[in-house]
Amino acid sequence: MDYTHRRNRRLSEDGGKSVVQTRQEHYDIVVCGGGLAGFCAAVAAARLGSTVCLIGDRPVFGGNSSSEIRVTPHGAAAFHAYARETGIISELLIEERSVNHETIRENGWTNSVWDMTLYHMAVSTPNLTFYLNTSVTGVQMDGSRTIRSVTARMTGAETELRIGGQIFMDCTGDGVVADAAGCEWRWGSESREEFEEPHAPLAASNDTMGSSIHFKARDIGRPVPFKAPEWTVRYEDPAFFAGQGRHFYELESGYWWIEIGVPWNTVYDQEKIRHELTRHTLGIWDYIKNRDPILKERAAHLALDWIGQVPGKRESRRIMGRYLMTEHDPAGKTVFPDEIAYGGWFIDLHTAGGLLAGSAEPSSAEGYKETTEYAVKSYCGPYGIPLRILLAKDVDNLMMAGRNVSVTHAALGTVRVMATTALMGQAAGTAVAIALRQGIGVAEVTERCIGEVQQQLLRDGCFLPNVRGCDPEDLARRARVTASSSEPVQGAGPDSLDPTGGFILGDREERRRSKEPLNHRRGQWIAVGPERIRSLSVCLTNDSGSEQTVAAELVDVEHIWDYRSRGSARLAQAELVVPPGKKQWIRWELSPDETALMRPGRYIRLDLLPCPSVEWHIAGTVIPGHTSAYEMGGGRMRRYRDGGTLSYRVTPPQSCFSAENVLSGITRPYDYTNLWRSDPADSVQPWMEMEWKEAQTISIIEVTFPGHLLREYHNYPPFYRDPQTAKDYCIEVWNGDGWREVVRVEGNVQCKVRHKLDEAICANKWRLSILATWGDPAAGVYEIRCYGP
Known part of the structure; x- marks a missing residue:
């Protein structure tokens, strides 16, 4: 019996009343x-x-x-x-x-x-x-x-x-x-008195952050008119936008500041909020297309392609x-x-009322300046x-x-x-x-x-800032790990090239390399290997025409997010003399006593103090795990630009990408690089090997490859495969006479991979061979785990 017949029979049995299943x-x-x-x-x-x-x-x-x-x-x-x-x-x-x-x-x-x-x-x-x-x-x-x-x-x-x-x-x-x-x-908001929170208002309030809808426009290659319906909101005053922190950075897509909540309730008045947001969105598009003299020229060929009709909520x-x-x-x-x-994320509290308020979210109203009192307080x-x-x-x-x-x-x-x-x-x-x-x-x-x-x-691949991996069931923790080679770190300069394209992304390149004087304390994290660091060099330009002196410090840090510019242990200090000239390598010789204070297997931070006549160049590549920051105020630092590497050299080169790093229990740069990285100068196909004194029964092997960590999701282009991630790899087991392949993968894009073997193996050593990456000449691994049945 088909559904229609069953439905007709149920209607007749129930006197024509609808029946809910x-x-x-x-x-x-x-x-x-x-x-x-x-x-x-x-x-x-x-x-x-x-x-x-x-x-x-x-x-x-x-x-x-x-x-x-x-x-x-x-x-x-x-x-x-x-x-x-x-x-x-x-x-x-x-x-x-x-x-x-x-x-x-x-x-x-x-x-x-x-x-x-x-x-x-x-x-x-x-x-x-x-x-x-x-x-x-x-x-x-x-x-x-x-x-x-x-x-x-x-x-x-x-x-x-x-x-x-x-x-x-x-x-x-x-x-x-x-x-x-x-x-x-x-x-709503708690009062300042209740918890003494710096961002809390003096008096408690039922105000909440509002909801937003977005739009998308498309360039169709010819002029496109737009006429707003009569029921839309009409915008006339340019000061309402840029003057109140509502910026038009791009015209093809909507803005978070198209936001409304108060005076409506974000739960009970959802439909009213949706309608109001639609009225305002069309009115803003009308302003872009027909009223602002600059924007309407930029938007001449843009056609409105989509408007959301489900408000995105922030708070209830x-x-x-x-x-x-x-x-x-x-x-x-x-x-x-x-x-x-x-x-x-920063403490990002949008102004209650959104478009109906006097200004947008505070950091936007400040033009996203990074060193204001508000920026320091909210970071x-x-x-x-x-x-x-x-x-x-x-x-x-x-x-x-x-x-x-x-x-x-x-x-x-x-x-x-x-x-x-x-x-x-x-x-x-x-x-x-x-x-x-x-x-x-x-x-x-x-x-x-x-x-x-x-x-x-x-x-399962997550990260916790204050917890280290120490799973007692992980057999890898009892193994001896070796590798084909490991890359020594000697630093990078402004003319270093990124052969993979993995860290440099199109039109962001010019902004990333643009000149910026040393107006604030700036720091470069350097991983310390077992070798004693004898000297450091930095690449500086001095365009002032006269000799400049830059104060330098070496600071002991706990991890790559140790942003203290005051209160950390200072390991060494010096004054670097910088003669006039461009891209000069200025050398700092360290004493044996200063070198002895550095802890192998940890980071130090090289800080240069403000000297506006000098530029400290950004490196042309990113050394994995070697990030940079600058002082924002209040004794605190924050990420410098995109967190890449500043130009520096270290003597002797540091062995900070050794095979043992894959057993650190941390799967990203944090207290150290925590990364094995092969030496691209070595012609041998990169491999890692785990060996035990006695044979182990292994049925699950898990590997964490590098990639997709330095920057957030927004920075990655279409069809992106991270150059550092292993594309093709195989797992082989030693059977006493030779290597037997048990896993082969081609075209991998994921950083965390897990292999449950078809049948458990009993062996005292196995090998991971990286056959190809998505472009990086070096192979890398953050972690290897293996488990029994």
């Missing part, structure tokens, strides 16, 4: 919300063996990052070198860039390739069931502290779902599940958890015992995030991830960006899966198995 299902974990936080939570838990149901109310995954809203994911790497988020979000972004033809810009450019990247991962993940176009409409409780199930309604399907579970996750952004379950939540309910994170935590880099993620990270802000305090089997976590309004300014919420989602999914495996409640994780959660996150 009801289904009941049960899973280990129910994740509500299909944005990046919910998506990463669901995938993480399913990969660890839990049965998971993911419910999303939109037709695509990704939330604000989807092609419906088109906000590209931001995170810590926007402000800090080598701080890009890894784990599931990295897998997705690497895959998307490798196959997408579209350039990524700030807003409005996301296409369906991103949607399908997420969809493909969801479909391909065992244990994961998902329902799109499905909204949670109710919560059923067992008592006051346990959720039994949620009710959800499928759009256009006349189907209601009753989905039960052991543990629930509210990743809805608005805290829909937590609110229905009776959880306490906060709304914040659910109270087992810990309330305040602004002091990211600003002071609080070290939490239950650290499960990290952030590094933070990278900092750790505790699991407790994801644990609802009022319901025992409920977690949160995303912008609805337990933070103050001021702290939300930094944790709300999507790459950070994705990390929180993966952490939540991991914690829940481990809690179920151990038969404990999620609230018990922080006391009973937080170490296991942290080690699992590290194994």
Whole structure:
């Protein structure tokens, strides 16, 4: 019997009344919300063996990052070198860039390739069931502290779902599940008095950051007229834009500052906000096309191609958890015992009202100047995030991830960006899966198995600033590791060439190389090898016509984000005499006592103090893990430009890319380079080898290759494959007489790879050979792990 006949029969039996189909299902974990936080939570838990149901109310995954809203994911790497988020979000972004033809810009450019990247991962993940176009409409409780199930309604399907579970996750952004379950939540801004937060207003307020929609325009090669409907907002005054921090950097796509919230409620007045944003967006396009004398010339050939109709929200309910994170935590880099993620965006609090307010977000209103009092106050990270802000305090089997976590309004300014919420989602999914495996409640994780959660996150490719990988099950930690060669670091100069093109990106090159006097203290991180450093040189230009003196210091630093310009141990100091001339190498000879203070296997920072008559040149390449910063004020430094390498030389060259680095427990430059890198001058095909005194039974091999860390996602072009990443590689096992190949991969683009062997091997050594990279003449590896059955 076909569906129509069944439907007609049901209509007649029920007197012509519509009948809604009801289904009941049960899973280990129910994740509500299909944005990046919910998506990463669901995938993480399913990969660890839990049965998971993911419910999303939109037709695509990704939330604000989807092609419906088109906000590209931001995170810590926007402000800090080598701080890009890894784990599931990295897998997705690497895959998307490798196959997408579209350039990524700030807003409005996301296409369906991103949607399908997420969809493909969801479909391909065992244990994961998902329902799109499905909204949670109710919560059923067992008592006051346990959720039994949620009710959800499928759009256009006349189907209601009753989905039960052991543990629930509210990743809805608005805290829909937590609110229905009776959880306490906060709304708006706390007063300055409550937590003494520098960014908090004097008086508490219900004001929230607003929502935005974006647009995209297309150059069609000929003049295109535009006539705005009568119901749009009419803009006339140029001062409303540039004078209030609303900048038109590019005309082909929309702007975050097309934002409205107050006086409307971002939950209950969503439809009103959508309409108002549409009126303003068309009015702004009308201003660009028809009113501004400069902009209308630039936009003459542009046609409006797309306008979003789903507002991207920034703030609504914040659910109270087992810990309330305040602004002091990211600003002071609080070290939490239950650290499960990290952030590094600045404390970015948009002006309530958006377009209806007197000015845009403060840093934009200042023209994004980097050394103002506001810039110093709001710059933070990278900092750790505790699991407790994801644990609802009022319901025992409920977690949160995303912008609805337990933070103050001021702290939300930094944790709300999507790459950070994705990390929180993966952490939540991991914690829940481990809690179920151990038969404990999620609230018990922080006391009973937080170490296991942290080690699992590290194994799955995540990074934690204050936790080092030390998995006792990892057989590689007991092996002796050797390699074909390792590249010595002797520095780089302004005329050094990047043979891979991996760090230099098109039209950014001129800005990156543009002249900039030494107006502020500037520092270059240098990795110290076992060799004693005898001298350092810097490449300087002095155009003043007279001899200049530059004060130099060597500073002991804890890691590459140790931005202290005061308070660190000073290892050596000198005055460098710079005669008039261009690109001169000025040498600093170190005494044996100064050299002895440097710790092998750690970083030092070479600082030059201000001397406006001198230029310290940027190197023409980037030495991996060798970043730079400058003093922004208040005794603090921040990333210098894109965090690349300044021109320096070190004598003797330092062996800081040795094979042993792959066992450091950290998979990026941090306290050290943590990278094995082969010597490109060596003609031997690069390989790494692990050997044990006795044979080991191995069934899983995991490798982390370099790439995709230095800069954030926005900086990578279409069809991008990172030159440092291994393209082709093989794994071979020693059988006593020779090498037997057990894995061969061609065309790899991912940095984190995992191989479960067809059958376990028993051997005392195996080898990874890098057959080709995507362009880098050197091969590299951050970490190797191997596990038994």
